[in-house]
Amino acid sequence: MRPVEPMPSAGMAEVRIVAxxxxxxxxxxxxxxHCFPAAEQRSYPAGHDGGTRLHITVDTTHTSEPHAAAAPWLVTSESAARDRPHADEV
Structure with a gap:
């Protein structure tokens, strides 16, 4: 079983990109x-096929002016699977 990761502080979001x-x-x-202030990204290998997993922490309390229209969506949107991890996440 993987250890439980701590929740990011209020207003921060941990984003994981797999490509x-x-x-x-x-x-x-x-x-x-371009949309949010962000911490330095961290990348890791993703499997044996040469993929990449990239982690980045973004501050959702501030948006860049050109993308400020995204802020209302971020505040009101809810994921259908909000409290359920993906199949490869536990």
Whole structure:
């Protein structure tokens, strides 16, 4: 059983990106950094097929001005699977 990870502090979100290539993961992280202030990203191998897993922490309490329209969606959106992990997460 994997250890339970601590919850990020209020307003912060831990984002995990899994992609077939490091470049694809970096592109997604770059978009996130344009929308939110973010901590340094961390990357790890994802399986035996050469994939990449990238973790980045973003501050959802502040948005960049061009992407401020995303803020209401972030506040009101709810995931259908909010309290359930993906099959590969426990």
């Amino acid at each position: 077939a290539s490091p470049e694809a993961a970096r592109r997604v992280a770059e978009v996130l950094r």
